Amino acid sequence: MSNPFREDLVSRTRPEPCSVVIFGATGDLTHRKLVPALYNLAVDGELPPGVKILGFARREKSDEEFRAGLEELNRKVSRSGHDEEVWSSFVQSIHYHRSEFTDAEGYQRLAERLDEIDRERGGKGNRLFYIASAPEFFDDILEHLKGAGLNQAKDGCWARVIVEKPFGTDLATAQRLNQVVNRTFEEKDTYRIDHYLGKETAQNLMVLRFANAIFEPLWNSNHIEQIQITCAENLGMEGGRGGYYDKSGALRDMVQNHLLQLLSLVAMEPPTDLSADGVRDEKVKVIRSLRQWDTPEKVARNVVRGQYTAGHVDGVSVPGYREEDRVDPESMTESYVALRLLIDTWRWSGVPFYIRMGKRLPKKATEISVHFKPAPGVLFNALPGGLPGSNVLVIRIQPDEGISLRMVSKIPGTSLRLEPVKMDFHYATSFGKSSPEAYERLLLDAMAGDATLFARRDEVEEAWKFIDHIEHAWHQAGDEAPAMTEFVAGSWGPKEADELLKQDGHEWRRL
Numbered sequence: 001m002s003n004p005f006r007e008d009l010v011s012r013t014r015p016e017p018c019s020v021v022i023f024g025a026t027g028d029l030t031h032r033k034l035v036p037a038l039y040n041l042a043v044d045g046e047l048p049p050g051v052k053i054l055g056f057a058r059r060e061k062s063d064e065e066f067r068a069g070l071e072e073l074n075r076k077v078s079r080s081g082h083d084e085e086v087w088s089s090f091v092q093s094i095h096y097h098r099s100e101f102t103d104a105e106g107y108q109r110l111a112e113r114l115d116e117i118d119r120e121r122g123g124k125g126n127r128l129f130y131i132a133s134a135p136e137f138f139d140d141i142l143e144h145l146k147g148a149g150l151n152q153a154k155d156g157c158w159a160r161v162i163v164e165k166p167f168g169t170d171l172a173t174a175q176r177l178n179q180v181v182n183r184t185f186e187e188k189d190t191y192r193i194d195h196y197l198g199k200e201t202a203q204n205l206m207v208l209r210f211a212n213a214i215f216e217p218l219w220n221s222n223h224i225e226q227i228q229i230t231c232a233e234n235l236g237m238e239g240g241r242g243g244y245y246d247k248s249g250a251l252r253d254m255v256q257n258h259l260l261q262l263l264s265l266v267a268m269e270p271p272t273d274l275s276a277d278g279v280r281d282e283k284v285k286v287i288r289s290l291r292q293w294d295t296p297e298k299v300a301r302n303v304v305r306g307q308y309t310a311g312h313v314d315g316v317s318v319p320g321y322r323e324e325d326r327v328d329p330e331s332m333t334e335s336y337v338a339l340r341l342l343i344d345t346w347r348w349s350g351v352p353f354y355i356r357m358g359k360r361l362p363k364k365a366t367e368i369s370v371h372f373k374p375a376p377g378v379l380f381n382a383l384p385g386g387l388p389g390s391n392v393l394v395i396r397i398q399p400d401e402g403i404s405l406r407m408v409s410k411i412p413g414t415s416l417r418l419e420p421v422k423m424d425f426h427y428a429t430s431f432g433k434s435s436p437e438a439y440e441r442l443l444l445d446a447m448a449g450d451a452t453l454f455a456r457r458d459e460v461e462e463a464w465k466f467i468d469h470i471e472h473a474w475h476q477a478g479d480e481a482p483a484m485t486e487f488v489a490g491s492w493g494p495k496e497a498d499e500l501l502k503q504d505g506h507e508w509r510r511l
Ligand SMILES: NC(=O)C1=CN([C@@H]2O[C@H](COP(=O)(O)OP(=O)(O)OC[C@H]3O[C@@H](n4cnc5c(N)ncnc54)[C@H](OP(=O)(O)O)[C@@H]3O)[C@@H](O)[C@H]2O)C=CC1
Pocket: 023, 024, 025, 026, 027, 028, 029, 030, 056, 057, 058, 059, 099, 100, 101, 102, 131, 132, 133, 134, 135, 164, 165, 166
């Protein structure tokens, strides 16, 4: 029976018309992700009517020039293809505002421009500010928005801010940025974006766990032996990425945010409701319960860092990490990281979680695999080959999104022989349409005031606490600093990462 008291929390609020101001509008993220996401929403009829998009950047450009640049890329990358009719109407809502991020006067002009748009629209003056700039400008933009009074909700309308990654580079910088965010916008109006939370399969994790009666009773240390999260990328440092990446590394670029977010969705307790804080209260408890690897010895035992050397990916020869464009030839930044994690809660006591992430691995694939304990062998252990493995539930985040369950089956025939088989659900065939891009869902949620799929202040800070211990151990000088390992580009990472699992009697799932 449905619970009438929970209906308000289950049905999503509607996205509302607003002006979307994008800071960094001539940049890569805007061109490749944000504008195509807004366009796809227009194609699907999901963009609220009256949405206006105002691009903010420093280059001199007319509206027409700005629109032409966006169109060129939209034709190449849009999920929905380029529909001339939809585009020509959508593009009318896009305008350009030239200013320096550090120029207070530019924000006064922005405020006037937004008032003008509201008057033209004759409707509500909701504002969504999307900070898609380099992180060194986050503070300036937030403070100047406040200086121009744009942070205030007025006349019954809202003002919200989306902040891109990286949200700090360690705990201290994240806390400082949170202070700036919280003195300029209210926490309820702050949306720290983590695009992995917008991926369809990541959203399905809660549904899989809590809408299916068969999984949750088994979802604990009584039945689960280990859980693995793999995020493999075949790309390296293309497109000038090396400059940013070499200052960050795999741990800060991907684990602190995306992969710890996935971990918290896999490991959290059922929330009391589906409200943003209901879900985020449970997620943060997982991150807070991570056993801290807070000495160089613990880091050496539980974390492996590595760099790729020259090799072949997809049959193409590629340089080593230290030879990549804009990477320091003596860099000690990891392009690969593998971690063994323990979550000290009743549910997960003694269950290892393994996370690995690397650039220039053999393919692009992100998945979570839940490895169940083997069934008691009393009946089948005496068979030739015994019981062939245990149940594994695989949640494929990307590509080929789906879920599969490995089971043991009898091989048809007159004798009793067993073999593992797979029950497989593919999004593409079951639902017959492509999933929306993560940014589509997240932009719509911000317009609807639903922060469930955005990181809250405490989640970000707890994650940094955990990461900082590891970074600190790596960067301390001397022989005690845990070693950097090497592996050939196009392989599955250093042998030390295999040994990390071997100590528990486990091995990485083959993708
Ligand atoms: N690109 C991506 O795929 C992803 C990016 N991100 C994050 O998004 C953010 C933006 O990344 P990306 O788009 O790649 O960056 P780009 O370097 O491509 O773009 C930077 C933008 O900022 C503008 N800008 C720079 N300095 C100023 C200034 N002083 N005043 C006004 N405008 C200025 C540039 O304008 P102009 O051209 O006029 O100089 C440009 O529009 C970063 O925080 C990044 O970490 C996150 C996930 C993925």
